[in-house]
Amino acid sequence: MPVRMRARRRDEEHRTATPLELFFDLCFVVAIAQAGRQLAHALAEGDPGHGLFGYLMLFFAIWWAWMNFSWFASAYDTDDPLYRVVTLVQMAGVLILAAGVPRAFTGSDFTLVWFGFLVMRLAMVAQWLRAAHASRGAERRTALSYALGVTVCQVGWLGLLLLPQGDVPWVFLCVGALELAVPGLAERAWRTSWHAHHIAERYGLFTLIVLGETIAAATLAAQSALDEHDEPSSLLPLAGGGLLLVFAAYWIYFAVPVHRHLRSNRQAFLWGYGHYLVFGSAAAVGAGIEVVVEESSGRARLSAFGAAACVTVPYAVFLCTVWLIHSRHHKRGAAQQLVLPVSALLVLACTLAGRAAVPAAGLVAAAAVAAGVHLTSRQGAAPVE
Template sequence: MPEQEKQVTWAELFFDLVFVVAVTQVASLLHTDHQWPGVGRAVVVFIPIFWTWGGTTMHGNTHDLDRTFERLGVFAVGLCGLFMALALPHAYGSRGLLFGASYWAARLALCLLAQRHYRAVVFNPYTASAFITGPLLLVGGLVHGTARVALWTTAAGIDLLVPYLTRQGLAQISFEPHHLSERYRLFLLIALGESVAATGVTASHHPTTMARLIMVAVAFALACALWWVYFAFTADVIRDVLRTAQVTIDVIRTVLAYGHLAFIGAIIAISTAIGEIIPHPLAHLHTSTAALLFGGTALYLATFGYTRWKTFHNLATSRLATAAVSLALLPLATRIPALASLTLLAVVMIALNVLEALVVSRVRLRAEAQSLARPSAHSSPD
């Protein structure tokens, strides 16, 4: 009998609830300041949040989280994640120490939990975060202004480099592909769900006008289109690539770690922009808001181009072309009402999904025709 695939545990699903709050708080931070410096600061704090979630996911992939000790460890990391989320609105102000200390505590807990499995790999993402980036975030929380930004940016950069630096050692570790692909799908779903929830909550705080109701409907259509691009055409491919990869860590690093960091960051940007325009559906978009909306969509689509190239060495032509169209529409978006801009973007995304559905259908029909033709060819007399 084939070995049963590892399933996501209830403890992991409960743990994910913390990161619903964290994603919401990152969006709130970006909402406060979405000029370029503000976007940079939001990215810098989102990386340790995503790395904490990812480190817990990797630990759960190689350990049995149904054991009491492991569950308690994951819940301890979850509490640290909740403190990080609590600190986020004022992470660059009065709560910097709370953010830095919570991250370091989370990484120390993960290092302790994972040490038995990674004993042969002394330098790994857990030891790097526990002894390098964690202390950097803690020290950053003790200083202020530019010094904090510089230290936290350095820590985020090191965290991003660690998967490359530890590749050789991690190639020795055996990972379960089904569990990993499921976990990262769930995080992307969390981000999409947060965007829908934020749209509804924001709209509920304003008068119910026809323009605002249409705006909510269009925003939901855009969220559905973003979901469709990933879950209808990509999610199963990622799982299959993980299953067949010669070196699993290469796919984990490029597609899951880096790819999903960009996917989820793009969704947060789109969600923040929609939250900005819901109150004023007939006003023109500010340039920074349009950049979040159309630039976030372009980043989301372009990331598929990155992951496709890294896994198959070919271009995701339709998605890259649509990303270019999204960027090309940015100047127009600031000259028309916000509702029209959002509708235009939703139409572009829906058109992409229709085009890809037609391509997939045509490929399937061709494959079926070829499979039907083969038996008749074999049975014909020579």
């Protein structure tokens, strides 16, 4: 039988991610893989403008749907049969969205993407209405505000289907801004009881999934190149550099206990919204490595410099964003504060190395980790990268 959907306590002990949440995250891997694959194809074909815009827009849909569920679940997860069924419906929605990613990229046909998003949002509205039914006063108004906001935004996304193709960027910017405003507007009267340790764990686990997809994309690209050319020696430096980049990204992200920083809605929202760039840039690194592999095997329509930038630019964005929203709050002194920004600049400089850019950037990332560890041990600060 369904239970009353009461808010969970902020100080609840041993609050961790559930198997259902992990299953939910795994379904998003499919959508992330589709977006990354289309980005890599567009970049390799020498069409970065179309590829980047399509990637940023579709990754926003993926990330925002994941965000909506994760913050709601942190406050209201009842884990009863009805909650599980509605969550499974959301998972079906993201798979529909993933199936529509190629059409959205190549033909600007957003029908399947919109329908998959609709399935997820209807399930999300149902969750908020259930929470409103079980609450009173300001909490009830907040839940109803979320339900109304999500519904209005979903109607707004109809512009992708009904308006001319030239208006798609404006629809994305306007409705996307409205989506970002909904949580702040809804929680003016009452703040949902999200759990700082739980939400930090959820973001960390999703970061791991994105990094895993980056490794998978790079591995498949290398395997394809080997099948065609059978020259592993040319791919070894690239593989080594790619692994260093991903391993360093893991180390840098998980070096600090960020849940201690998430004390207010303002801090949490800025941190949570900033992960659009963290997740998006991490996944784009995998697409960039695919492009570098294709360029090294003569299958890409861009220069070695351009292919290198497909890796170094998103990795620099990753480093800067992690520092800005995540790591800097736990650093002591100018030396520690400068490690990631300086490393980002050095990674960008590696672009000039052309085909040697990925191994060079990997060495820079490894050096950043080593420098962070050394400064931490010397200054006796909390663990940082």
